[in-house]
Amino acid sequence: MRIVRNGLLAVALAVSGCSGNQSAMDPDGGPAIHIAHLIIGIVAVCGVAWVLVMVMLAAALLRGRGRTGREITNERSLMRAVIAAVAVTVVIVAALTVSSFFTTRGIGVPEPAAMTITVRGQQWWWQVMYADSGPNASFETANEIHIPVGRDVRLELQSADVIHSFWVPSLAGKQDLVPGRSNILLLRAEKPGIYRGQCAEFCGLQHGHMAVLVIAEAPADYERWAAGQRQTALLPSNxxxxxxxxxxxxxxxxxxxxxxxxxxxxxxxxxxxxxxxxxxxxxxxxxxxxxxxxxxxxxxxxxxxxxxxxxxxxxxxxxxxxxxxxxxxx
The missing domain is CATH 2.60.40.420 (Cupredoxins -  blue copper proteins)
Structure with a gap:
């Protein structure tokens, strides 16, 4: 889904090379790549299993034509078929469980994350707080998160009112924002772009209009942006x-x-x-x-x-x- 169809933002999307879509199958961040691989693996395994089941069902139906119940019934054959089916099911479930476990570990937040940003969900907007070391380093934005490309970013997710859910499919997985506690999410972009996210938990009347933009920039561009954001508002000359x-x-x-x-x-x-x-x-x-x-x-x-x-x-x-x-x- 495109963010806008015309105007300045459309130009920004075109320049950045980002289509503005919200697809977990179009990953540009480390955690999202892990999740996409897991999705592809699960779909592939389940697809093969479904095809095998359909083939066996068709073979059984064709072999059973014109045969009596006594000819069809064979206790040993049925037992072998059941054992084989159980064994294959156990192997598939175990493989998917192990894959899910390692994917979860891969998208975890490392302790020495390059930077930490606090995101607080409101009805219905995102409060984004940057706090770095040094005097006058802290500043706030709203509904936009700027991050440097190629660096791990630790998001501390909080809620001021109800349960929200932060989800930027092309960069990371989904994480809830729960009142009274902080949840952690790893965010990382491998290339510059503007990535659209959305609240993924119904949170009230305007839930569908609670989008967030993650703007991934080259480290030098990010530092220039952050330096500008730390400045106070200039006195208008107009x-x-x-x-x-x-x-x-x-x-x-x-x-x-x-x-x-x-x-x-x-x-x-x-x-x-x-x-x-x-x-x-x-x-x-x-x-x-x-x-x-x-x-x-x-x-x-x-x-x-x-x-x-x-x-x-x-x-x-x-x-x-x-x-x-x-x-x-x-």
Missing amino acids: PEALAGQAVFLGKPCAACHTIRGTSAHGKTGPDLTHIGSRLTLAAGLVETTRGSLAAWIADPQTVKPGNNMPTVALTGVELQQISTYMEGLK
């Missing part, structure tokens, strides 16, 4: 954007959202410090443009019914100003 900042800080928006470098330190909603640099808005629902920002701010319940963002009363001029300000936060 008069309209500057007026939009004043509107944002003067309205209830600042009570729910953080924009580092301003007096807005709310923790209820996503960190908006660099919202203009994100590819999508509302957890993959729409492209991040001035128009979509304005639509979301004006009436979030129409765009994504049931979300926790209230409608803030704004005049038409204020809406233009604040959407210009949001678009410029890059």
Whole structure:
């Protein structure tokens, strides 16, 4: 399934070489490759078993034509057939169990993972927290996870409300986010690209609109991106954007959202410090443009019914100003 059909995000997908599909059979990460091999092995074994059973059934039916019950019944033959079937079943089950065991070990999280990212599921968006060593190293994003190519990334998965499930099929397996505990998932991308993920556990009205993008970049590109994200928001130079900042800080928006470098330190909603640099808005629902920002701010319940963002009363001029300000936060 494509993320979008046109616009900036479609261009980004084309440049990255990623189709945006969500298929475990199109793996580009170490854990996903292990899982794909296991799936292929299980399907192959089960397919061969099914063909053999059908062949034996057809042979038995053909041999039984025109023969009496006494001629067909042979206790020793039946016993040998049952023993052979049980033996083959035991071998197949054991082989699949061993394969599953080693696959599980292969996708485990190594202790010295290159980096750790905390992902917290919300209704219905993903809070992404980076915490590295050094002053001012911590920062937050929403609905996008940037990772360096070729490095193991340890995801600490948490939930703020109900059970969610994090799944990026092309990079890793599926892992639940359970309130009150942290689960761990290994994420690794072997080549640059934009990989789409989804909440895979029904979590409420907008479960189907809770997507996540994993953006895998060359290590140097990732470091540049992370350095930019650590910076506070710049003071707008555009008069309209500057007026939009004043509107944002003067309205209830600042009570729910953080924009580092301003007096807005709310923790209820996503960190908006660099919202203009994100590819999508509302957890993959729409492209991040001035128009979509304005639509979301004006009436979030129409765009994504049931979300926790209230409608803030704004005049038409204020809406233009604040959407210009949001678009410029890059």
